[in-house]
Amino acid sequence: MKKKIYWCKNCLNMSTRPRIIFDYMGWCNACQWMEEKKEMDWTPRIEELKELLSRFRGFNKAFDCIVPVSGGKDGSYVTYQLKHKYGMNPLTVTVRPALSLEIGERNLLNFINSGYNHIHVSPDPDVMRALNKYGFIEKGFPYFGWLTSIMTSVIRVALNFNIPLIFYGEDGEVEYGGSTETKNRSLFSIEYMKRIYLEGGYDKVIKDKFTEQQLYFWLFPEDEELKGKELYLTHWSYFENWDSYRNYLVAKEHCGLLENEDSNSGTFTNFAQNDQALYALHTYMMYLKFGFGRATQDAGIEIRRGAMTRDQAINLVRMYDNQYPEHFIATYLNYYGMSKEEFDAVLDKWVNRALFKKRDGIWQPTFEVGEDFETGCDS
DSSP states (O other): OOEEEOBOSSSOOBTTSTTOOBOTTSOBHHHHHHHHHHTOOOHHHHHHHHHHHHHHTTTSSSOSEEEEOOSSHHHHHHHHIIIIISOOOEEEEEEOOTTBOHHHHHHHHHHHHTTOEEEEEOOOHHHHHHHHHHHHHHTSOTTHHHHHHHHHHHHHHHHHHTOOEEEESOOHHHHHSSOOTTTTOSEEOHHHIIIIISTTOHHHHHHTTOOTTTTGGGOOOOHHHHTTOOOEEEEGGGTSOOOHHHHHHHHHHHHOOOOOSSOOTTSSOOSSSOSBTHHHHHHHHHHHHHSOOHHHHHHHHHHHTTSSOHHHHHHHHHHHTTOOOGGGHHHHHHHHTOOHHHHHHHHHHHOOTTTEEEETTEEEESSOTTOOEEESSOO
């Protein structure tokens, strides 16, 4: 059976993106949301935010809320707003990534030194490595263990410190194209985290490998643990028009954010996702699985904020999306304890062969970015 592959007519989101929806004009739901926000009255949502903050301001004698941070632009921006605009006393939490980068460590230290209370959670590195490797091989998620822990560990901290309110940054499903079920709902659940962010693979990956003691920082609380306790998860992007470039400028001015000297692996930008080496592998595998990578995501953001045309984006995506993360390969092989042949076999396992063909040992696209086509098989 043939399957049509197509791109958003406004940005470059692909029809292969999980949970994405297109309208009659061929616009993806991220671009539809962009247009909707232009006419949106944010007052009711701001009032909802103020009510939420008032409810929990002073709830805990030490801290009012938690913000997960990496030292990057978005967590820094949210924390800055909560503290300086809304008078909250946030506790910031970082879950240490497996292969941290020097610039990420410097940015995190700069952020903390700009005036924030902070907890650094460093889960057992051997368990982290095993879960990341298992996720890489069995899920096509090279940092599945870390991805899980930035949810579960933060919730563990919230319960242990009796801080019911957790602010994440943007709702990626709504902002970038995916599920729209939380578009008009400020709070989301643990069930939503498992089903959407972990794509339903959480229970299998977690329960097959380790004891509960080993997995403490990777386990969501059971219903019994939540009895008599409050826990509210929300995205800051629900309450205002999310602008990642504005976030970058605020974080740079007020939180000491530094950029890479060169563009990041697989894209044309240099100021985002600078905390860990595995992100480059994550976005490269995303490219192999779905046909779009880090440059496509960044270009979509730039198009939707009016800083780039679609034609400019197409040129950049063609230049950057297919960048094999060569400079990190030795690091990945050492971390996973794999040979190059074993590593490449995992990549081969996850490639969408309707979109790619291997040439000289590297998978190359059989499509032209932005040009709709039909695959030879349903994939």
